[in-house]
Amino acid sequence: MDLAPKQSDVADSSALKSTAESRLKNFMKEVTGRALVMMESATQSQHGIATDLVQEAFISLHKSYADKSTEEWYPLFYTILNNKLQDWRRKEARRAQPFSFFRKVTLDDEDLELNDVIDESTPNPFDFIDRAVTADEIKAAISQLPARQQQAFMLRAWEGFDTHTTAEIMNCSEGSVKTHYHRAIQGLRTSLAHLNPNMGGSSE
Structure with missing residues (x-):
């Protein structure tokens, strides 16, 4: 039995990958500016950190949800971005207070x-x-x-x-x-x- 992938299957897979990457580029162009504004506000104008968080969110989105529609990407992207922001804030809180791991880190009191x-x-x-x-x-x-x-x-x-x-x-x-x-x-x-x-x- 021939287990090698058919040429058409390889072509289809390549086309789908190309389409997903093209969609991601267009999606990034549309939301990057607004996402950076949000992250810069959340990180007290730390542009480098904000850029890293946004880029990491795009990478995770493409890695895990490339097959989703562009409309589905919007809430997924901001969910991922929010999670990465919360992870960063927890690390910063623990760095500022070295012994904070002995108690729950409270990020907001409202x-x-x-x-x-x-x-x-x-x-x-x-x-x-x-x-x-x-x-x-x-x-x-x-x-x-x-x-x-x-x-x-x-x-x-x-x-x-x-x-x-x-x-x-x-x-x-x-x-x-x-x-x-x-x-x-x-x-x-x-x-x-x-x-x-x-x-x-x-x-x-």
């Missing part, structure tokens, strides 16, 4: 969920502030938010994921996403209020 928080289905980062405030000013303010608030805001307002998908990416409940997003908006309004005297500090 896990209590608020009740009846309204989370719009299609948020826009400019909807809750004056249009005169620039994107750079918003990004600078975002970098001052706690990490989970940053993630919730960027995934919801900048990437446009719904609450359910954002919760899956962040590995938390939908209520937590609403809480983090709600508090992020409060924090941004407060930190940007000095740029516009008419901007209120309340999120209501």
Whole structure:
């Protein structure tokens, strides 16, 4: 029995690999900029670390999910990226506190969920502030938010994921996403209020 692969099978496999690589290149072009902004905010403007996290997420995506559709890649990519960010943060926390392995590392202290928080289905980062405030000013303010608030805001307002998908990416409940997003908006309004005297500090 001839166990050698047929020529057509080899050609099909090569074509599929080429197609996946082409799709990945297009996908990377589309999301790299936004992903870097998110990671730079989360790592306190450490561009090298942010770039490494994004690149590692792309490698893992292609290695494990090359056969998925491009639409499926979006939440998968950000889930992978979030996991790599959390791994990096844990390492940094342990490096800063050498004996922290004797206790649970707490990365965020805002896990209590608020009740009846309204989370719009299609948020826009400019909807809750004056249009005169620039994107750079918003990004600078975002970098001052706690990490989970940053993630919730960027995934919801900048990437446009719904609450359910954002919760899956962040590995938390939908209520937590609403809480983090709600508090992020409060924090941004407060930190940007000095740029516009008419901007209120309340999120209501």
